[in-house]
Amino acid sequence: METSIVQKYNVPGPRYTSYPTVPYxxxxxxxxxxxxxxxxxxxxxxxxxxxxxxxxxxxxxxxxxxxxxxxxxxxxxxxxxxxxxxxxxxxxxxxxxxxxxxxxxxxxxxxxxxxxxxxxxxxxxxxxxxxxxxxxxxxxxxxxxxxxxxxxxxxxxxxxxxxxxxxxxxxxxxxxxxxxxxxxxxxxxxxxxxxxxxxxxxxxxxxxxxxxxxxxxxxxxxxxxxxxxxxxxxxxxxxxxxxxxxxxxxxxxxxxxxxxxxxxxxxxxxxxxxxxxxxxxxxxxxxxxxxxxxxxxxxxxxxxxxxxxxxxxxxxxxxxxxxxxGVSSISDSWYSFAQNEKTLEDYYRRIENNELPIFRGHLLTDEDLIIRQHILNLMCKFETHWDEVNGRFPELHSVLVSLGEMEYDELLEFGTHSIKVTEKGKPFVRNICMAFDLRLKRKAPQTELFSMVV
CATH class of the missing domain: 3.80.30.20 (tm_1862 like domain)
Known part of the structure; x- marks a missing residue:
């Protein structure tokens, strides 16, 4: 794989065990x-x-x-x-x-x-x-x-x-x-x-x-x-x-x-x-x-x-x-996420008070649910798709435009209503997911949050 491609796409990015990612x-x-x-x-x-x-x-x-x-x-x-x-x-x-x-x-x-x-x-x-x-x-x-x-x-x-x-x-x-x-x-x-x-x-x-x-x-x-x-x-x-x-x-x-x-x-x-x-x-x-x-x-x-x-x-x-x-564990109801207290002392205190030991979470919006599915598709199937009704969101066109350079670099292929990650693009699937990550795009991190993609 060319050095220039690796250097070009080696940027900080999430691992996408969830969408939205925890910082968002x-x-x-x-x-x-x-x-x-x-x-x-x-x-x-x-x-x-x-x-x-x-x-x-x-x-x-x-x-x-x-x-x-x-x-x-x-x-x-x-x-x-x-x-x-x-x-x-x-x-x-x-x-x-x-x-x-x-x-x-x-x-x-x-x-x-x-x-x-x-x-x-x-x-x-x-x-x-x-x-x-x-x-x-x-x-x-x-x-x-x-x-x-x-x-x-x-x-x-x-x-x-x-x-x-x-x-x-x-x-x-x-x-x-x-x-x-x-x-x-x-x-x-x-x-x-x-x-x-x-x-x-x-x-x-x-x-x-x-x-x-x-x-x-x-x-x-x-x-x-x-x-x-x-x-x-x-x-x-x-x-x-x-x-x-x-x-x-x-x-x-x-x-x-x-x-x-x-x-x-x-x-x-x-x-x-x-x-x-x-x-x-x-x-x-x-x-x-x-x-x-x-x-x-x-x-x-x-x-x-x-x-x-x-x-x-x-x-x-x-x-x-x-x-x-257990301490720091994250729960997922598909419609929301919840994380437990991150220190043992706080976790024990909440349990002793007969409370669910949750200290933060997120309620997924309709937009979140659509984006989450696209990212899951890319991470699990190396492709995602949409039609005239399902899988669409207002910023879809701009997301697809932003993927144009990755298409030029042969990391993905466009279908009529789909994209597919190429063999060359598999090492960069996190970069492709980032193009769909509207929360990351709207509020770029001002401090170090994520490890490098490569």
Whole structure:
């Protein structure tokens, strides 16, 4: 890919796990009461037909990984597990108390932080506590994120017995110099061990997370990481760009100089070479920064046009209602978003007062809903369309005009009432989405908000 194209489009931009993106939420119109009305409306519409999704944020980590942008609390005191799980289940009870019928859970995801910081027994208490007030949908999908250094066979077996069939292991990079820079010392044999355990136990989808653009990464180290990854043959991969945002994440991302990071074309080369090798190894590109074998459900969802994207990332199924439990979690009723308190102290205080621990949110306008669908289409299908009635909005013509240069650069193709991202344009799908982002256009950020697109 030409250097000029990479430099031209390497600008700060959102990752679009939502639209509007969090910095552009209109908190002035939002209240907890309006959020309750919204999630109840969606629940009544969809619980019986498609069920709901639950995301549970488990924030504790024993050490700080300096590349990480998650909300976390660093501690080695495992006695914190009991209070946290009690609070999460109390939050769940606050939701269940107002729901008109028993929730049908289609998706459950444990994220972090480090979910496997918690003991298998604690996780069993958590999951069983959720299903004291809920039932599993007929075709449910439960998943969790495991740290290869502390995931035990007991973790994997316990969660499998509770219905989990998908696990994602954070690998990032196998090079020792890179691992030291990001404070994630993780030998290959640790990843191999947990991957083989998961396969022996019966997990049907094992994922590895790889990151390109980390400090001291080289083409040789990236090739070595991907070759080692393929040797373990995970079913799917997240292969995503490191988001360098030290102005947001504090001292954690200042443990190395920006001079140590691969830049522009060098960083893009890491991705292009990685993508080429993954393709040769039988992995297909799915949405943005994700790859899957033909045998994985994510490939089927992409092939059949059913891939979905939300605050949990890509999913092979969709529910209109996603309830986020735990500190900093974000909920989505399709018509509104709500985020929980971001500090443990505030989260615990609100739960102790029998309040939903929400501190901000956004009520989507009719325009937001149209733009959201276009961005979802681009992120999940690499195309979007409109007709004389549906998918149109007053600024559509100006949006299409602004995409003209990307068409000239062969990043997309125009149809009569559609646009389609080309193979050359896939690395720049975030740029194409930004053309539709009316809130970003109307109020360009005056300070650093987003990581670079490339």
């Amino acid at each position: 939420w209109d908190n002035g119109e939002f209240t907890s009461d309006k959020w309750q009305q919204s999630f109840l409306k969606t629940f009544k519409q969809s619980n019986a037909t498609e069920g709901i999704s639950i995301y549970i944020h488990l924030p504790f980590c024993e050490s700080m990984c300096t590349f990480c942008g998650c909300n976390k609390r660093i501690t080695r005191r495992h006695e914190v597990e009991t209070q946290y799980i009690t609070s999460v289940l109390n939050e769940w009870a606050l939701y269940c108390d107002v729901l008109p019928q028993t929730p049908l859970v289609k998706e459950l995801h444990l994220g972090g932080g480090t979910p496997t910081f918690f003991s298998p027994e604690s996780l069993e208490v958590l999951v069983n506590g959720i299903f004291d007030r809920a039932v599993k949908a007929p075709e449910y999908e439960f998943s969790f994120e495991g740290h290869p250094n502390n995931t035990t066979r007991e973790h994997l077996q316990k969660l499998y017995n509770l219905g989990f069939r998908r696990v994602s292991f954070g690998v990032q990079d196998y090079n020792e110099t890179v691992q030291k820079a990001i404070n994630r010392i993780q030998p290959f044999h640790n990843v191999a061990k947990v991957t083989l355990w998961a396969r022996e136990i019966g997990y049907t989808s094992i994922s590895h997370d790889l990151v390109f653009g980390l400090p001291y990464q080289t083409v040789d180290s990236m090739v070595d990481t991907i070759e080692k990854t393929k040797a373990l043959n995970p079913d799917r991969l997240a292969f995503y760009s490191y988001a360098h945002t030290p102005w947001i994440k504090g001292n954690g991302q200042r443990g190395y100089s920006e001079d140590n990071l691969p830049k522009d074309q060098e960083k893009r080369q890491l991705y292009e070479i990685g993508k080429q090798i993954l393709s040769q190894k039988g992995f297909f590109e799915i949405g943005m920064d994700h790859f899957a074998l033909e045998s994985d459900s994510l490939f089927d969802a992409f092939k059949n046009g059913k891939l979905h994207r939300n605050f949990m990332g890509y999913s092979s199924s969709k529910t209109q209602l996603m309830i986020g439990l």
